[in-house]
Amino acid sequence: MRLSAIIPATVLIVSISASAFVLSRPVPPAEPEPATAMDLLRAYKCRRAETKQIIVRGVEDNYSPAGDEPNFIREGRQSADNLTFFAGGSYDQIQMDRRFTDSFRVPADTARGLFVIRMKAIGNNDNDSISIGDISTFSDAWLPRFGAGVIALERASGWTKRRDFYSAEFAAIIHRAAPRPPPDGVRSTTAGASLLDFVRNGGADGRIDVLVQDDTSVDMMGAAVCIEPPRGKGFSLSLFKGVPVPGADIVTISCSHGGRDQYSCDPYVGDTSCATPLPVACFRPSGAPMPKSLEQHYARQMWSGGNLAFTEPAPGAQFRTIGEVDRHCAGRFGPQWRAARLHDGMSGLGIAGFGDTRRLSSRAWVDIVDQPYATCWTRR
Numbered sequence: 001m002r003l004s005a006i007i008p009a010t011v012l013i014v015s016i017s018a019s020a021f022v023l024s025r026p027v028p029p030a031e032p033e034p035a036t037a038m039d040l041l042r043a044y045k046c047r048r049a050e051t052k053q054i055i056v057r058g059v060e061d062n063y064s065p066a067g068d069e070p071n072f073i074r075e076g077r078q079s080a081d082n083l084t085f086f087a088g089g090s091y092d093q094i095q096m097d098r099r100f101t102d103s104f105r106v107p108a109d110t111a112r113g114l115f116v117i118r119m120k121a122i123g124n125n126d127n128d129s130i131s132i133g134d135i136s137t138f139s140d141a142w143l144p145r146f147g148a149g150v151i152a153l154e155r156a157s158g159w160t161k162r163r164d165f166y167s168a169e170f171a172a173i174i175h176r177a178a179p180r181p182p183p184d185g186v187r188s189t190t191a192g193a194s195l196l197d198f199v200r201n202g203g204a205d206g207r208i209d210v211l212v213q214d215d216t217s218v219d220m221m222g223a224a225v226c227i228e229p230p231r232g233k234g235f236s237l238s239l240f241k242g243v244p245v246p247g248a249d250i251v252t253i254s255c256s257h258g259g260r261d262q263y264s265c266d267p268y269v270g271d272t273s274c275a276t277p278l279p280v281a282c283f284r285p286s287g288a289p290m291p292k293s294l295e296q297h298y299a300r301q302m303w304s305g306g307n308l309a310f311t312e313p314a315p316g317a318q319f320r321t322i323g324e325v326d327r328h329c330a331g332r333f334g335p336q337w338r339a340a341r342l343h344d345g346m347s348g349l350g351i352a353g354f355g356d357t358r359r360l361s362s363r364a365w366v367d368i369v370d371q372p373y374a375t376c377w378t379r380r
């Protein structure tokens with residue numbers, strides 16, 4: 001009995017999610033465990049609006065002496081001391097007492113990233129260390145960078161070890177609180193910042209430096225990064241122009257049913273320049289049941305159970321945070337009001353609520369919760 005009652009509801013959900021776009025994601029199947037560091041980089045997921053980039057230094061060839069895998073000492077590191085200190089420390093080298101170093105470029109508009117390095121002991125590497133960040137000089141511990149013992153890395157917060165490759169999110173690779181030497185002795189201002197902060201602040205000449213010393217061989221290293229899309233557009237919906245009209249006291253704003261003169265919305269990167277003045281769609285939730293007039297109507301999928309109202313036109317760029325938009329609505333219509341969110345409607349196709357269609361003669365700004373690039377404002 002119970003099963004037969006569940007099935008129709010399931011079918012309904014499936015039929016809705018198959019229509020147009022839907023932002024809630026189904027549970028993905030379990031990912032196979034990555035067999036290589038490259039698998040790990042390839043499997044790293046970015047948001048739909050982001051551009052994924054894989055950066056690889058060296059070649060994942062199980063430390064084979066074959067092949068050419070040169071390292072690189074960027075211009076800002078080429079002091080005589082450094083060139084001596086790091087001499088001979090490239091990929092796949094098998095001699096003791098060598099200091100591996102290399103650098104790689106990462107765009108400053110990186111939203112997130114995964115670092116991976118594959119390395120193994122050549123001799124006793126109990127006292128070996130890894131540093132990631134600005135290694136313009138090794139002696140200055142004040143520079144913004146992460147540091148850890150190689151054998152302790154697998155237990156370090158945020159790090160994962162599989163076989164001989166180690167990985168961590170940029171945001172989990174945290175700079176140490178290095179004190180500046182006396183007489184001032186103050187702690188580094190970047191202590192507690194992450195590799196992600198470092199990259200977004202421009203890195204070291206736009207690069208990340210890596211050092212591993214001195215009885216550890218590095219097969220390869222790399223990163224998968226997600227790059228933010230260009231900004232400057234916000235999310236908006238237009239008045240539903242389908243026929244029949246969905247009831248006299250109901251207003252419906254929709255993504256793709258605004259009539260021939262309206263473009264479709266874009267819930268990933270926004271659809272309308274933030275400089276454009278548009279009314280803000282405001283919402284007052286009330287949990288009202290669906291009106292009879294809507295039950296057989298296409299717009300039933302967008303029912304919100306609340307009221308919709310629209311402010312005077314304002315450029316989306318006027319609001320820095322969603323809190324400002326919510327206050328704008330409450331200030332205009334009353335304390336129970338806030339910005340309307342796309343998912344106030346049931347399906348992510350639009351929003352239908354009680355209201356007056358005549359109050360809206362253009363598109364309206366709408367908030368969207370889980371898409372950071374789709375709104376003119378930030379979440380906080």
Ligand SMILES: [Ca+2]
Binds near residue numbers: 064092
């Ligand atoms: Ca090789």
Ligand SMILES: [Ca+2]
Binds near residue numbers: 215
């Ligand atoms: Ca040694």
Ligand SMILES: [Ca+2]
Binds near residue numbers: 125127128
């Ligand atoms: Ca050593």
Ligand SMILES: [Ca+2]
Binds near residue numbers: 063069092218219220
């Ligand atoms: Ca290699």
